[in-house]
Amino acid sequence: MAANSNGAGAEASAKKLRTRPLAASVILIGGLALLAFSMALSISIGAKDIGLSVVWDAIWHFNRDLTDHQIVRSLRMPRTIACMLTGAAFAVAGSVMQGMTRNPLADPGLLGINAGAGFMLAICFAFIPHLLFGQLIWMSFAGAAGATALIYGLGSLSRGGLTPVRLALAGSAVSALLLALSEGIALKYRIGQNLDFWLFGGAAGVRWAQVDVIQWWIGGGLLASMLLARYITLLSLGDETAAGIGVNVGLIKLIGAVVILVLAGASVSVVGFVSFLGLMVPHITRYLVGVSYRWIVPCSAILGALLFVLADLGARMVRPGSETPVGAVIAIIGVPFLLYLARREGREL
Secondary structure (H helix, E strand, O other): OHHHHHHHHHHHHHHOOOEOHHHHHHHHHHHHHHHHHHHHHHHHOOOOOOOHHHHHHHHHOOOOOOHHHHHHHHHHHHHHHHHHHHHHHHHHHHHHHHHHHOOOOOOOOOOOHHHHHHHHHHHHHHHOOOOOHHHHHHHHHHHHHHHHHHHHHHHHOOOOOOOHHHHHHHHHHHHHHHHHHHHHHHHHHOOHHHHHHHHHOOOOOOOHHHHHHHHHHHHHHHHHHHHHHHHHHHHOOOHHHHHHHOOOHHHHHHHHHHHHHHHHHHHHHHHOOOOOHHHHHHHHHHHHHEOOHHHHHHHHHHHHHHHHHHHHHHHHHHOOOOOOOHHHHHHHHHHHHHHHHHHHHHHHO
């Protein structure tokens, strides 16, 4: 009887979840339209501005003999598509992390997952430089997994367990350590030029070969996240509540962790170290659409892609003709957001 009572209570709690399907529908439809327009602008604007009509012709009526068409198809399209994919991936990875752990400070960048992936890339550039990009992604996954294990191990040693702030502090410490080691390897083995793109974050060097690889990893990760969305909603209510409904908590968390590592690892291998996007977007999305992850996951993907494309466009417009790290542009917004959340959580501990 007690088990049935717990299950009924859990189901009642789940049914009372505050959702705003109308707002979510507006974000999905309007966000997709705005994303398409932003991507067109991103392809159009650069060191050489190219009219939107020329961009349209380059996409649908490509002429290899025209320089503008070559710029659009060979340089700007892969860069913009990579920003769209990785922005969605970082945002969804953050939303899944926050839902599964019930930690409002969870983010692949802040918790060291991105730094672990990048550290492994530094090792590869220094000691096995001839790896293909598809092989580098596997190494990136391994680095992300290792950093995650280290951070949770350190956090669990703290008296009182893994509180959100302690986990964020452990992640920041591990991130700083891995960043320092990566920079040391870069100096020792003179691979700084190869690592610059990762340390500062950016998509300037992305080509079609990289997009062709990551689209499958990120696409699969996003699809898996949407399939897990219902279970993540239940986990966000608490492990006991989810178990009372019949959710296999351990299995769902394992699958979710793999999805996070795939999304973060694939993204870092292309655009480098980008923090705060996976922190901000899920919070903004929850505020707009409610607490059901059936809406949070797809809306986070749209808003994350839109934010990253616009940040990359803004990074090019700060100093026309040169590249400003897109990670710095996102951090300008993300750092105050993190301080606000940390202060709020600190009051609650």
